[in-house]
Amino acid sequence: xTEVSLWALGGIGLVAGLLGSALGVGGGAFIVPxxxxxxxxxxxxxxxxxxxAIVATSxxxxxxxxxxxxxxxxxxxLLETATTPGAIIGGFIVVLLASSVLNALFGVILIYIAYTxxxxxxxxAEDSRHKGNSVKPDNTSTNLSNWRAGSYYDQSLDKVxxxxxxxxxxxxxxxxxxxxxxxxxxxxxxxxxxxxLNLVMxxxxxxxxxxxxxxxxxxxTVGALIHYYHxxxxxIIVAPxxxxxxxxxxxxxxxxxxxxxxxxxxxxxxxxxxxxxxxxLKAANII
Amino acid sequence: MRGDNLKYSHLNDWxxxxxxxxxAISLIFVIIGLILIGISGAKGVEPIVPLSxxxxxxxxxxxxxxxxxxxxxxxxxxxxxxxxxxxxxxxxRDRLYLSISLILLCILASSLLLALM
Numbered sequence: 001x002t003e004v005s006l007w008a009l010g011g012i013g014l015v016a017g018l019l020g021s022a023l024g025v026g027g028g029a030f031i032v033p034x035x036x037x038x039x040x041x042x043x044x045x046x047x048x049x050x051x052x053a054i055v056a057t058s059x060x061x062x063x064x065x066x067x068x069x070x071x072x073x074x075x076x077x078l079l080e081t082a083t084t085p086g087a088i089i090g091g092f093i094v095v096l097l098a099s100s101v102l103n104a105l106f107g108v109i110l111i112y113i114a115y116t117x118x119x120x121x122x123x124x125a126e127d128s129r130h131k132g133n134s135v136k137p138d139n140t141s142t143n144l145s146n147w148r149a150g151s152y153y154d155q156s157l158d159k160v161x162x163x164x165x166x167x168x169x170x171x172x173x174x175x176x177x178x179x180x181x182x183x184x185x186x187x188x189x190x191x192x193x194x195x196x197l198n199l200v201m202x203x204x205x206x207x208x209x210x211x212x213x214x215x216x217x218x219x220x221t222v223g224a225l226i227h228y229y230h231x232x233x234x235x236i237i238v239a240p241x242x243x244x245x246x247x248x249x250x251x252x253x254x255x256x257x258x259x260x261x262x263x264x265x266x267x268x269x270x271x272x273x274x275x276x277x278x279x280x281l282k283a284a285n286i287i
Numbered sequence: 288m289r290g291d292n293l294k295y296s297h298l299n300d301w302x303x304x305x306x307x308x309x310x311a312i313s314l315i316f317v318i319i320g321l322i323l324i325g326i327s328g329a330k331g332v333e334p335i336v337p338l339s340x341x342x343x344x345x346x347x348x349x350x351x352x353x354x355x356x357x358x359x360x361x362x363x364x365x366x367x368x369x370x371x372x373x374x375x376x377x378x379x380r381d382r383l384y385l386s387i388s389l390i391l392l393c394i395l396a397s398s399l400l401l402a403l404m
Contacts, residue, residue, distance in 0.1 A: 006321075006324075052358060052361065052362070055361055055362060055364075055365065056310065056313075056361060058365075059306045059309065059310050059361070059364050059365065060306075060310060062302075062303075062306055063302075063303045063306035063307045063310070064303070066299045066300075066302045066303040066306070067299065067300070067303040069296075069299055071299070073298060073299070073302070073372070074384060077369075077372060077384065077387050077388060077391060078387055080391055081387055081390055081391060084391060084394045084395070084398075085394065088394070088398065217306075217364075217365045217368075218365045218368075218369070218391070218395070221362050221365045221366065221395065221398075222394065222395060222398045224362055225362060225395075225398040225399055225401065225402040226398060226401065226402070228335065228362075228402040229401045229402045229404065231335070233335055233358065234333070234335070235320065235333070235335060235336075235350075235351045235354035235355050235358060236324070236333060236351065236354070238354070238358055239317045239320055239321050239354045239357070239358075240321065242313075242314070242317055242357075242358075242361070243314070243317060243318065243321070246310070246314060
């Protein structure tokens with residue numbers, strides 16, 4: 001491992017952290033292809049490394065969201081009872097699959113993420129449709145009193161947003177699938193979890209991203225531990241990734257506030273589409 | 288409702304604080320490890336140092352051992368969140384969420400034990 005490779009790993013982590021916090025999804029979707037395509041690491045090691053990096057970004061983001069009372073902790077804990085077993089199963093399936101199969105599967109998931117990013121709408125348009133009032137809350141959380149409902153103070157709307165949670169069984173089912181994907185491919189699962197929480201279960205987008213981030217931290221921890229057991233976690237690879245991801249996540253929050261989110265998503269969607277093609281080519285041993 | 292909210296606001300605060308502390312300690316170990324690599328020069332890709340060897344390797348300023356410790360602390364941080372939830376729900380006698388949190392802790396603990404085997 002050369003000094004150049006360490007700087008390259010840090011740079012990959014930096015961009016992943018930046019994209020992850022600015023766009024709400026994409027850390028693992030960037031890290032795994034970059035580690036395999038640019039640095040030619042075996043995909044199993046790339047997946048293990050990515051999961052540790054996702055724990056770092058998710059914990060950083062969750063520490064802010066929980067402080068701001070955006071996270072529905074009870075709902076997150078409930079859904080994790082299905083997500084974590086999925087993560088364990090994914091973590092054991094991954095070692096049974098050849099690298100070419102994983103590369104191809106990753107290409108498929110990148111196409112899906114690219115599509116969701118390309119068609120996504122601004123979050124504020126959805127949140128403003130939820131009920132709310134302009135009474136500013138005191139320093140209390142309303143998210144834990146009843147997991148079938150939640151509320152939070154939205155600074156941009158200057159009101160308390162309340163919501164009801166629907167379709168818990170569907171949430172649990174998708175959680176299991178998300179957990180399996182997470183350990184299998186080294187992604188956080190936000191691309192699957194966010195639409196489910198928002199469109200199916202009824203959480204406003206900010207509560208969705210906050211709750212998804214909380215869940216990702218736990219899911220990725222299980223996946224990372226299983227990959228640790230398999231010997232897919234190397235300190236020399238993970239260390240610069242984690243530093244880069246942490247710095248990128250901090251910068252990403254600034255970027256999210258200043259840049260047009262939709263433009264960023266379209267650009268990243270294009271990048272993911274190209275990367276998916278490259279992963280398919282790698283799966284076919286063409287590159 | 289208001290009283291219930293005040294009770295659970297501590298879970299959010301403790302959760303946030305535990306995450307920040309866990310990340311900070313983890314990063315300190317990782318940065319120290321990278322500095323040691325910078326001083327001694329980067330070597331080949333070496334695997335995780337086994338748990339049984341960690342204490343003596345840390346004292347010997349083995350960069351990989353120090354980074355491994357940082358990684359383990361990072362992975363323990365979300366587990367600590369579950370422990371905080373268990374304490375909060377048991378104090379409040381919320382049996383449903385105490386059970387849910389205990390189930391999650393068992394899953395995470397078994398994953399951790401497997402990793403450290």
